[in-house]
Amino acid sequence: MADKIFRVNMTNLTSTIEEVPPAWAGYGGRGLTSTIVSAEVEPTCHPLGPKNKLVIAPGLLSGTVAANSGRLSIGAKSPLTGTIKEANSGGTAAQLLARAGVKALIIEGQPKGDTWYSLAVTPEGVTVNEETELIGKGNFAVVDALTKRTGGKQGLITIGPAGEMKMGGANISIKDPDGGLRSSGRGGLGAVLGSKKIKFIAIDPKDGKVAIADPEKFREANKVFAKALVDHPVSQALGQYGTNVLVNIINESGGLPTQNFSKGQFAGHEAISGETMHDTILARGGRIKHNCHPGCVIQCSQVFNDAAGNKLTSGFEYESIWAMGADCCVDNLDHIAQADKLMDDIGVDTIETSVAFGVAMEAGVLAFGDGAGVCRILQEDIAKGTPLGRIIGNGAGSVGRAFGITRVPVVKNQAIPAYDPRAIKGIGITYATSTQGADHTMGYTIATNILGVGGKLDPLTKEGQVELSRNLQIATAAIDSTGMCLFIAFAALDNATCLPALIDLINAKYGLSLTGDDVVNLGKYILRTERAFNTAAGFTSADDRLPEFFYLEPLPPHNVVFDFTGKEIDTFWNF
Template sequence: MADRIYRVNMSDLTSTIEDVPEAWAGHGGRGLTSTIVAAEVEPTCHPLGKHNKIVFAPGLLAGTYAANSGRLNVGAKSPLTGGIKESNAGGTAAQFFARLGIKALIVEGKPEKDVLYCINVKKDGVDISEVPELKGKGNFDTINAIMAKQGENTAVISIGPAGEMKMAAANISVKDPEGHIRSAGRGGLGAVMGSKNVKCIAIEADDSSEVQIHDPEAFKAAAKVFAKGLIDHPVSGQGLRTYGTAVVLNIMNEAGGLPTRNFSAGQFEGAEKISGEHMFDVIEERGGKTSHACHKGCVIQCSQHYHDKDKKFLTSGFEYETIWAMGADCEVDNLDQIAEADHLMDDIGIDSIEFPVAVGVAMEGGLLPWGDGPGILKLLKEDVAKGTPLGRLLGSGAAVVGKAYGITRVPVVKNQAMPAYDPRAVKGIGITYATSPMGADHTAGYATATNIMNVGGSIDPLKKEGQVELSRNLQAATAAIDSAGLCLFVAFPALDIPECFGAIVDMLNARFGLSLTGDDVGALGLSILKTERGFNLAAGMTNKDDRLPEFMAEEQLPPHNVLWDFTGEEIDAFWDF
């Protein structure tokens, strides 16, 4: 069975199943969502209007037994940045889509009726049902309601109240194998789903069919080499599994690049208390799980079960970025409070980078004292979840909050909040923040690996030399990894172990009967970046949007007392390809 495109029109509540156009056939994951958005969405449209479309796509290797191939890519025009957006997450949805032979699900239009809908994706097609009972419900209640009705082994994609209220920081949740949540966090895609009154998408399990593999023997051999690379490399095989993604908190702090107190310092006094090492000790002591897979076939297992003081499950998928944002950036040094906020943000459906960074900006404006963890929890419960005017303001993201409070230290690019690496002290990631068509996004080209962690070589984080080229190479590689539907963490072994990178190319070739080379895969990544940038330029952005905020060139970041010192011309050279 050839893969198909499923299209749902929310204006008239109809759906179609279409053959894959030739121009889309070689794409998957991010390459496909961005190609479809660029082809079908008017770049100047209102992101919450009927002309925007939201596209869900599994990667090219999804549904196969390739390790770590279960990422779901979601694309649309972003209400946060005003540009193209792709955000991805683990969970079970991508593999279920792939097994149903669905290359992409496009949701378009906008219903007349003010009621929420669930899109039910099944083997024989799609039906759309009204779910008024889920109005205002959190993601956990929503997932539980779908599981109760359609069985536990149903994949669920959903939005919480933040998405229903169309907050620009609203995310999209994807159920993991245990009914917990992974998030396509960035850029307000939850608001786009909410604008179409789609509360959730339920995808039927189809264990009877498997994805077709052109050359099963070659695929098996390559998949084995690939998995071995993931297990052998110390980052993916050891550090992430033991300490989770927060393993990098201490190294960022020691290197002076951990943004602290709304990006006014590069080291946080309370770093140790929110580090991956501390989290490991707490989880062990309380009987949680230090490693856990967010989708079937994940061998890295960076997720965990974090228990509260009473040894009851509190949260999972407890990430470095979240811990840093509410931790160092808001100066909260209490991991239990951050874990509770993580659970609340999952349930409300709000980006756990954008929201706490917005709170950091508001703290600068005097909303709360620095370090007021209980105050942040109260804001989530009483303001964001309930949609008070203050909650809606904070849910609009860091840039809007900065304007509302008259703050100049607002760490955003293209209106998207910067993640957990200060670009003054990690200059390579600064080039990624500046140039990525996604806005400030560490995952778009993780130059921190080579700047700080000596992975994929090493480049001095405090110098400009080599950073533009590094970011370009990593952004192209990332676009390709996102298209394969692989977890980005496969990049750590792939950068250091040539056979591991080669195995990705071999798996793509064996799956589809192709003869791609490593260069072809790099070229695919570059072409995706161009497609995405083309959309942004047509939407009205210019090269002047590829800039970091002014304060970074004027306020020295301690302890190294460094400034952001790239000229506009040097940044623009990124696009010389």
């Protein structure tokens, strides 16, 4: 089936299927969402107004049997940052969209009235339907109701109450193979879908299949690729402990942001660590391994049960556990799991919202360590949209402004994730220069600064950090275009067979002869395209800086500050 552009106009509630413009043909995932947003969205538009567009694109390999290729890219102008945005997620939607022949789904315009809608995507096109029953409902209720209404096999993309209320921390949820949720978390894209009055998107590919130009070459390449993934020890550790294995090692390095980024180590680290979580899951009968999409061979996800043995949450990630745990000084894994589930249900980003709680704790809204208080405010304020709930639901920057706090860990108004840039300097360069606000996944220098993957570079020295971040951001932009999970990067950095096999997969699917240089050039093109959008939106190099407190307040235990000059940071763009 030839891929097409599916376009929905929410102003007049019509949809079309268009041929793919030749200029877009070589792109998928982030490369495609950023290309389309740059081509069609006015950079200065209001992110929640009729001129913004939400673009949903599977990766170049999504829908094939290639291992770990089921990631979805969602792009728009972000209401949180004001920059271009791509949020990347697992779940089944990417594979099902690809099988339905959708290269990209573009949602534009805005209805005038108060009516809410849903979209149904099939290979024949998109229908826009009025929705009443599920408005105001949490994401889990939406998934349950739609599983009954449409059967369990459809892909689902939904927003919770936070997206309906257009909060800056609102995420977009993607149903996983077991009816759990994965999140396109960052940048408030749930608010953009809410501004289009769309509660959910159902995807039914019917009997659609993805065409492969050279099936035999594809099979061979996939064997080599999957073996490189499975053989890498990081993949194995991810399966056993999940991403949360990082709590103890980042704490040991002195770079675990604690008590709203005032310390680099958390006294309660052991209680929230991957090791404790692993033992707890075993004791309570959850699942150690779980895949966010079919075909994942790493299985870093898990199912975490409560003390009675009932499922509490799944996809319980390091970033969420750090943010609600160390940053808010909550050392009770059950409170953190409960908060994680509530945030998934309400539809807010766990990083943004938890960091916002850390700032709120500093402001005295509730005490550091009050995990039960976090759960109460999530249910009584954020889910219901009280004034306090909207202040927190709009993110860490919003809380800081409302309460006059200066220690507000954001870049371009997006909350800084789980690695302190004073003690791990490479990631500070990524936070500062990322085209999308603070985001560790844009250029994960932790691999080399802390984990010894892809070489070693002392996290406390300045030398080499800009180059490291640059190389990783270029590679990441390319990987985010393939539909591949970013965790293939650990194998790609260390195993010489991995990246060539990935390129072979793309070549076999499309009948191309791309080389490694083409992949690097793709990454550079994406970064430049995204930056050009931001520049046109009014951003300058003065926005590529960390908050002042990182330069002023030494972080224990190393008692270091972030000490890159603006000029040094700006050399990032010398490529």
